[in-house]
Amino acid sequence: MATPRKRTSTLMQRGREWLDDLRARLPGGSLSPVTIAVASVLLVVVLGLQVMLDDEKISEPVIEPGAVVVTDNQAERDQPVDLPAAVVEAVEPVTDEPEPSWSYVQITSGDTLELVFRRLGLSPGLLHQVANIDDYGQELTRIRPGDEFAFDLTDEGEFRALRTALSEDQWVFVEVTADGLAARTESRQLETRIVEIEAEITSSLFNAAKNVGLSDNMTLRLASIFAWDIDFALDIRQGDRFALVFEEIYREGQFLRQGSILAARFINQGDSFEAVRFDAGDGPDFYDPDGRPMRKAFLRAPLNFTRVTSNFNPRRFHPVTRRVRPHNGTDYGGAIGTPIWAAGDGRVIESAYDRINGHHVFIQHGNHIVTKYLHLSKRQVKRNDRVRQGQTIGLLGATGRVTGPHLHYEFLVNGVHRNPRTVDLPIAQPLNDEILPDYLTAAEPMLDRLEALLPPQVLLAASASTAE
Ligand SMILES: [Zn+2]
Numbered sequence: 001m002a003t004p005r006k007r008t009s010t011l012m013q014r015g016r017e018w019l020d021d022l023r024a025r026l027p028g029g030s031l032s033p034v035t036i037a038v039a040s041v042l043l044v045v046v047l048g049l050q051v052m053l054d055d056e057k058i059s060e061p062v063i064e065p066g067a068v069v070v071t072d073n074q075a076e077r078d079q080p081v082d083l084p085a086a087v088v089e090a091v092e093p094v095t096d097e098p099e100p101s102w103s104y105v106q107i108t109s110g111d112t113l114e115l116v117f118r119r120l121g122l123s124p125g126l127l128h129q130v131a132n133i134d135d136y137g138q139e140l141t142r143i144r145p146g147d148e149f150a151f152d153l154t155d156e157g158e159f160r161a162l163r164t165a166l167s168e169d170q171w172v173f174v175e176v177t178a179d180g181l182a183a184r185t186e187s188r189q190l191e192t193r194i195v196e197i198e199a200e201i202t203s204s205l206f207n208a209a210k211n212v213g214l215s216d217n218m219t220l221r222l223a224s225i226f227a228w229d230i231d232f233a234l235d236i237r238q239g240d241r242f243a244l245v246f247e248e249i250y251r252e253g254q255f256l257r258q259g260s261i262l263a264a265r266f267i268n269q270g271d272s273f274e275a276v277r278f279d280a281g282d283g284p285d286f287y288d289p290d291g292r293p294m295r296k297a298f299l300r301a302p303l304n305f306t307r308v309t310s311n312f313n314p315r316r317f318h319p320v321t322r323r324v325r326p327h328n329g330t331d332y333g334g335a336i337g338t339p340i341w342a343a344g345d346g347r348v349i350e351s352a353y354d355r356i357n358g359h360h361v362f363i364q365h366g367n368h369i370v371t372k373y374l375h376l377s378k379r380q381v382k383r384n385d386r387v388r389q390g391q392t393i394g395l396l397g398a399t400g401r402v403t404g405p406h407l408h409y410e411f412l413v414n415g416v417h418r419n420p421r422t423v424d425l426p427i428a429q430p431l432n433d434e435i436l437p438d439y440l441t442a443a444e445p446m447l448d449r450l451e452a453l454l455p456p457q458v459l460l461a462a463s464a465s466t467a468e
Pocket residue numbers: 314327329330331407408409
């Protein structure tokens with residue numbers, strides 16, 4: 001029990017110093033018996049309180065604050081203090097092992113460890129040693145804004161130790177020891193709590209999510225789970241609802257961050273989609289209540305929905321030709337340069353430029369489906385390239401005959417234009433028979449929670465789709 005001893009002796013030292021200090025302040029350097037008595041009583045009270053506050057030490061027999069004070073009077077000042085043996089033993093190691101007093105340094109942008117050391121008056125030589133310490137030196141010098149370093153310095157400003165987070169759940173300490181600097185790690189207690197929320201969209205997905213305390217990152221993750229079912233750029237409507245069961249991570253009792261989504265339901269224009277997180281052996285992923293993967297052959301939208309300007313209003317009456325042009329695709333307004341993704345795996349069958357379509361890319365998927373991407377500012381694939389779903393094939397632009405920057409996206413099945421946001425696609429294969437029962441067992445309580453959180457019967461009738 002090194003710590004309590006350290007604490008006890010520190011308290012005793014403090015008490016003695018306080019009395020010495022009191023004496024020094026008084027004329028003649030002596031104390032009247034009354035003063036000593038009062039001071040002693042005060043000291044007993046102060047030390048007693050401190051000890052009581054420190055619950056770890058209550059059972060430690062050496063903690064007898066009274067003993068310190070009672071023996072400390074004028075006559076014995078220069079004599080060895082007559083303490084019980086146990087206390088003397090406890091006092092021994094104290095003097096060269098004072099309690100750390102941490103001062104905290106928050107790293108801001110532009111900071112280097114060198115600057116931090118210089119500000120604290122610590123030598124470049126020490127920094128060099130820290131940077132070269134076994135195992136952790138490199139990590140220690142790789143600092144980022146927001147990192148926090150704690151320094152333990154002596155009253156004279158001498159370095160005793162530093163501490164910083166090595167990872168979310170580990171501290172690293174660098175300490176002065178008899179053999180020079182040494183590094184060690186200490187784990188930090190992480191705790192996972194499972195929480196649930198439910199929300200209705202009145203203005204935007206992000207606002208609804210923010211109102212129930214979801215971080216933007218969580219909102220993006222929620223949307224990414226349903227990216228194969230819902231076009232978050234164009235199809236979110238007022239009255240859409242969602243519910244989430246997810247983890248919150250606490251560290252040492254303090255909220256740290258939101259963690260994994262365990263299950264989610266999203267009701268979009270009256271259609272309900274559910275997903276449950278499950279690890280079928282290749283790492284966690286999301287499956288529907290029947291055990292079919294949420295990932296499917298085609299993304300509903302071939303670009304990041306957060307980059308789409310929702311108020312883009314494609315004009316069907318063409319301003320150049322003055323003729324109403326048949327519109328066989330979906331238009332996504334957005335900033336020039338927004339990455340455009342292949343909606344599914346496939347092969348590039350055209351990558352070219354013409355005056356009408358501007359820079360454009362066509363992709364063949366299997367035998368029946370072709371997707372087309374027009375008006376790009378830049379193409380990033382060539383004819384015959386194989387592409388993967390989500391791969392960037394070009395950048396959004398305003399090339400060709402357009403009224404403003406946007407992606408014109410077409411989805412053709414056997415040569416016929418279909419709405420990519422509503423077209424029925426082949427259903428993915430469910431988890432195999434070996435793992436499916438495990439999934440269904442694991443999913444059931446999650447689906448029950450979603451059902452309780454956001455029962456489908458409270459749904460309003462689906463608003464009419466504005467999809468063409
Ligand atoms: Zn268009």
